Amino acid sequence: MIIRYLNRQLELPERASVLKVLRHLGVLPETVVVMRNGELVARDEILYPEDDVEVIRVISGGRLP
Amino acid sequence: MKCKICGGKAVAEASPEKCLALCAPCYVDWFPRFIAETIRKFRMFAAQDRLLVAVSGGKDSLAVWEVLCRLGYAAEGLHVNLSIGAEHGYSSASQRHCEELAARLGKALHVVDLKQRHQLEIGDFLDMKDRPVCSCCGTFKRHFMNAVAVERGADVLVTGHNMDDECATLLGNVLRWDLHYLSRQAPVLPARTAGQLVRKVKPLCHLTERETTQYAILRGIPYVRAECPFSTGATTISGKHALDLLENRSPGTKRRFYDGYLKNSAVFRPPEAELEQAAAELSCVDCGMPSAHEVCGSCRLVRFMTERKAQGQTTGGRRRRRRAAAAVAAAAMQAALDTGPGAP
Numbered sequence: 001m002i003i004r005y006l007n008r009q010l011e012l013p014e015r016a017s018v019l020k021v022l023r024h025l026g027v028l029p030e031t032v033v034v035m036r037n038g039e040l041v042a043r044d045e046i047l048y049p050e051d052d053v054e055v056i057r058v059i060s061g062g063r064l065p
Numbered sequence: 066m067k068c069k070i071c072g073g074k075a076v077a078e079a080s081p082e083k084c085l086a087l088c089a090p091c092y093v094d095w096f097p098r099f100i101a102e103t104i105r106k107f108r109m110f111a112a113q114d115r116l117l118v119a120v121s122g123g124k125d126s127l128a129v130w131e132v133l134c135r136l137g138y139a140a141e142g143l144h145v146n147l148s149i150g151a152e153h154g155y156s157s158a159s160q161r162h163c164e165e166l167a168a169r170l171g172k173a174l175h176v177v178d179l180k181q182r183h184q185l186e187i188g189d190f191l192d193m194k195d196r197p198v199c200s201c202c203g204t205f206k207r208h209f210m211n212a213v214a215v216e217r218g219a220d221v222l223v224t225g226h227n228m229d230d231e232c233a234t235l236l237g238n239v240l241r242w243d244l245h246y247l248s249r250q251a252p253v254l255p256a257r258t259a260g261q262l263v264r265k266v267k268p269l270c271h272l273t274e275r276e277t278t279q280y281a282i283l284r285g286i287p288y289v290r291a292e293c294p295f296s297t298g299a300t301t302i303s304g305k306h307a308l309d310l311l312e313n314r315s316p317g318t319k320r321r322f323y324d325g326y327l328k329n330s331a332v333f334r335p336p337e338a339e340l341e342q343a344a345a346e347l348s349c350v351d352c353g354m355p356s357a358h359e360v361c362g363s364c365r366l367v368r369f370m371t372e373r374k375a376q377g378q379t380t381g382g383r384r385r386r387r388r389a390a391a392a393v394a395a396a397a398m399q400a401a402l403d404t405g406p407g408a409p
Contacts (some may be wrong), residue, residue: 028309028312028313029313030081030273030275033278033279033282039076040279040282040283041076042066042074042076042078042086043066043078045066056290057290058124058277059229059274059302059305059306060123060124060274
């Protein structure tokens with residue numbers, strides 16, 4: 001599956017839960033929301049190789065240097 | 066995961082201490098009800114009050130404006146355009162999203178443009194000695210928000226500060242033991258000096274950024290996802306990061322931290338009479354707004370920079386370096402602007 005996060009694009013060949021994808025990215029679950037094919041998904045959702053996944057940061061007020 | 070209300074498929078989750086996963090229709094129904102309950106709990110305003118919502122173009126302020134309109138309040142918008150990252154379109158994109166939502170809500174949006182008013186932009190303040198540019202930005206925004214609220218006869222000024230913002234501010238104040246600010250942080254700041262300082266409220270104070278983002282996405286509210294190009298390394302974001310780590314280890318930490326402060330904040334607060342006296346001391350000779358000094362903070366900044374520009378002082382290497390760093394951040398920002406949920 002294609003995963004877009006912070007203007008980066010990664011590819012995961014296998015199915016995985018949202019939480020597993022976030023762990024792979026090293027992202028805390030409370031700091032992002034995940035969209036699959038343009039739709040919001042919960043953390044226990046399973047993502048499949050054909051999915052287009054976007055991980056959106058929710059923290060505002062700047063970014064770490 | 067099933068929706069806790071209807072049993073359908075959950076797509077959105079509330080913060081861990083609420084133990085709530087909901088489907089899309091139940092979430093967009095729950096969110097305004099939660100805000101209505103917060104408004105009632107803190108006695109923020111009454112049904113007949115005229116509200117002015119300060120909207121930045123970000124998810125929180127736009128979401129709270131949309132919710133207040135859904136709840137039936139008379140809420141107009143105010144956007145302060147500081148020409149941030151003019152060359153990359155950050156401020157123009159922010160204003161565009163505010164205008165889009167205003168049109169959708171059928172509500173008035175008042176726009177204050179620093180460049181039109183004072184021929185200045187926030188980038189002019191990048192190399193202020195001992196004064197971060199974010200501090201100048203905050204001074205201008207607070208000034209214009211209050212001034213427009215007074216001009217428009219608004220009873221209440223609403224901001225989109227959420228629980229993450231409040232906790233990060235609180236953490237910063239505690240780390241510095243800044244008793245002055247610790248005495249002033251609250252979901253409701255009452256009106257002072259005969260209405261010249263308008264009542265300020267924060268209806269999102271018990272909602273996290275994640276909860277607000279989910280609502281904005283599910284309601285199709287267009288918002289700027291990019292961060293301000295000048296805010297890289299801002300103190301607030303370090304505080305948020307530290308709190309996120311604690312929250313991940315121990316869910317509910319932020320809510321306990323914030324509620325614990327609200328419960329005990331009276332110990333930091335001076336008597337009401339002292340507050341009133343401090344606020345009523347002077348009026349700014351330039352703008353007439355209440356001020357602790359002869360010239361208020363915003364007008365002092367305007368005076369300083371206008372004089373400096375008139376003298377033709379050039380910017381130094383420090384400014385150029387910061388501009389270069391901002392340009393790097395802007396490249397990433399532009400991509401996000403183009404791909405945000407609100408992008409065409």
